[in-house]
Amino acid sequence: MDKRRLVGFRKRLEAKYAELDLFLSKTQTVSRELGEKRRGDEGEEATLSYNREMLYSQGDSGRTQLMLVRDALIRLDEGEFGICESCGCSIGFKRLDAVPWTRYCRDCQEEVESGTAVPGER
Ligand SMILES: [Zn+2]
Numbered sequence: 001m002d003k004r005r006l007v008g009f010r011k012r013l014e015a016k017y018a019e020l021d022l023f024l025s026k027t028q029t030v031s032r033e034l035g036e037k038r039r040g041d042e043g044e045e046a047t048l049s050y051n052r053e054m055l056y057s058q059g060d061s062g063r064t065q066l067m068l069v070r071d072a073l074i075r076l077d078e079g080e081f082g083i084c085e086s087c088g089c090s091i092g093f094k095r096l097d098a099v100p101w102t103r104y105c106r107d108c109q110e111e112v113e114s115g116t117a118v119p120g121e122r
Helices: 003-038 042-077 095-096 107-116
Strands: none
Touching: 003 042
16 A cells, blocks of 8 residues: 555544544543432432443443554554455455454455454464
């Protein structure tokens, strides 16, 4: 892949990383605040625990994505960006353009998602 494209991906990944990092520190603050709130009546309590659960699940997917973005940045540093982790072929530019932190080419992603292949065992 040419350098200009790689630089563009790096910028996008770094921006995404910063965005997720901010988002996660925000959810942490909010969930702490929610946790510190005094117990109110039952309805209020239900809303609070619903909010907490929402935050936890958002935080979870945020953390997962943060990891993917971080890994992609490491691959950029190592010159392995855009290479499928499963089959080693290069991932199409269009796919990377849509999801720069993807780890697999389209074929492997489909296999991973349908559960027919164990990533990395080929
Ligand atoms: Zn692949």
